Amino acid sequence: MPHIQPKTTPIYQTSVFAFDDLNALEQYFEQPGQSYMYTRYGNPNTDELAQQVNQLEQGAGAVVTSSGMSAILAAVLAVCKAGDHVLCAEEIYGGSSALLSQELTRIGIRVDFVPTADTYSLANYVQPETQLFLVETMSNPLLQVFDVQRLAQETKREGILLVIDNTFATPVLTKPLALGADMVIHSVTKYLSGHSDVTAGVVVCKEQEHLQRVQKVMMVYGLNLSPFDGWLAARGLKTLRLRMKQHSSNALVLANFLQQHPKVEKVWYPGLEEHAQHALAKQQGQGLFGGMMSFKIVDDTEAVNRFMRALPTIPFAPSLAGVNTSISYPLGSSHRSLTPEQQQKMSITAGVIRLSVGIEEPEELVAELEAGLAAV
Numbered sequence: 001m002p003h004i005q006p007k008t009t010p011i012y013q014t015s016v017f018a019f020d021d022l023n024a025l026e027q028y029f030e031q032p033g034q035s036y037m038y039t040r041y042g043n044p045n046t047d048e049l050a051q052q053v054n055q056l057e058q059g060a061g062a063v064v065t066s067s068g069m070s071a072i073l074a075a076v077l078a079v080c081k082a083g084d085h086v087l088c089a090e091e092i093y094g095g096s097s098a099l100l101s102q103e104l105t106r107i108g109i110r111v112d113f114v115p116t117a118d119t120y121s122l123a124n125y126v127q128p129e130t131q132l133f134l135v136e137t138m139s140n141p142l143l144q145v146f147d148v149q150r151l152a153q154e155t156k157r158e159g160i161l162l163v164i165d166n167t168f169a170t171p172v173l174t175k176p177l178a179l180g181a182d183m184v185i186h187s188v189t190k191y192l193s194g195h196s197d198v199t200a201g202v203v204v205c206k207e208q209e210h211l212q213r214v215q216k217v218m219m220v221y222g223l224n225l226s227p228f229d230g231w232l233a234a235r236g237l238k239t240l241r242l243r244m245k246q247h248s249s250n251a252l253v254l255a256n257f258l259q260q261h262p263k264v265e266k267v268w269y270p271g272l273e274e275h276a277q278h279a280l281a282k283q284q285g286q287g288l289f290g291g292m293m294s295f296k297i298v299d300d301t302e303a304v305n306r307f308m309r310a311l312p313t314i315p316f317a318p319s320l321a322g323v324n325t326s327i328s329y330p331l332g333s334s335h336r337s338l339t340p341e342q343q344q345k346m347s348i349t350a351g352v353i354r355l356s357v358g359i360e361e362p363e364e365l366v367a368e369l370e371a372g373l374a375a376v
């Protein structure tokens with residue numbers, strides 16, 4: 001075999017690794033990280049992804065998982081057992097709230113949702129069994145921006161951990177661990193991989209103790225990511241910085257366009273000066289505001305249908321953060337599992353459309369939205 005030095009990491013598409021002899025097996029256990037045994041426990045492709053995300057988030061280490069949902073599951077199970085209690089921000093991805101309120105409650109982990117107004121004063125919500133508070137840097141879908149430093153002060157005062165879902169902001173905008181958070185999770189499916197071709201997640205920890213627990217939960221529950229998906233995500237991650245700049249500048253153009261459009265009733269984008277946390281978003285996001293926004297047309301599902309059908313190329317695809325722009329409909333997808341009262345309370349009504357702004361030329365995107373809105 002010739003000496004090969006590939007420029008990029010090859011895909012180690014194998015479920016298991018061979019050992020020379022029993023000494024090599026002993027070495028595997030005695031010197032962790034020096035060799036591989038079984039892909040569910042570790043693989044060069046998923047390790048590469050974990051190391052790169054960890055570097056960006058400035059953690060003590062990261063564990064990659066099969067999805068953003070399994071990353072949240074691993075973070076919670078790493079520190080909670082039956083009888084424990086968790087707090088979760090009320091404005092959060094519907095899947096996260098469903099995991100906590102509909103599934104983890106079945107195995108004895110209780111949850112309370114904290115209204116946005118009370119996010120920085122948790123005393124009335126914390127119980128002796130409370131272990132952590134889960135919050136998104138920028139909430140899905142209405143882009144409420146949370147002050148991670150203030151959150152960390154509050155969780156420290158209450159003696160609980162702060163777990164931040166940094167999916168919308170990405171470490172290019174905000175590094176929650178540096179601001180005092182204890183764990184960061186991502187749906188790698190979104191900006192970190194960036195091309196809408198992978199489902200993956202990651203947990204980044206500040207403390208070794210938590211890292212080891214997350215690692216164990218990932219291995220024992222079988223929440224691992226496949227080598228190929230790890231490879232795809234690691235490839236996408238290489239352009240994260242470039243993409244976030246273009247997502248952000250395009251989104252600002254579109255937010256300004258939508259805001260002045262007569263058929264648009266409201267725009268939620270932290271880059272707009274009218275946004276309630278604009279100053280915080282600017283400071284916490286290094287001047288970038290990300291590529292996600294929501295806007296509201298008339299509360300009429302037929303008007304939404306006409307808008308969707310009239311968009312020349314932008315697809316209605318209930319995910320986000322790909323290089324191509326897409327729209328989504330929170331009421332019918334991400335926040336479908338909430339009760340009508342919860343949806344109403346969160347202002348997720350029939351006319352709310354979520355826009356994931358891609359990296360195309362901004363003029364093309366304005367023309368697309370103009371065509372869509374003309375049909376409303």
Ligand SMILES: Cc1ncc(COP(=O)(O)O)c(C=O)c1O
Binds near residue numbers: 068069096167168
């Ligand atoms: C903010 C946020 N967190 C977590 C998830 C779950 O991630 P995944 O779909 O990769 O499991 C999503 C999915 O949309 C999300 O938007």
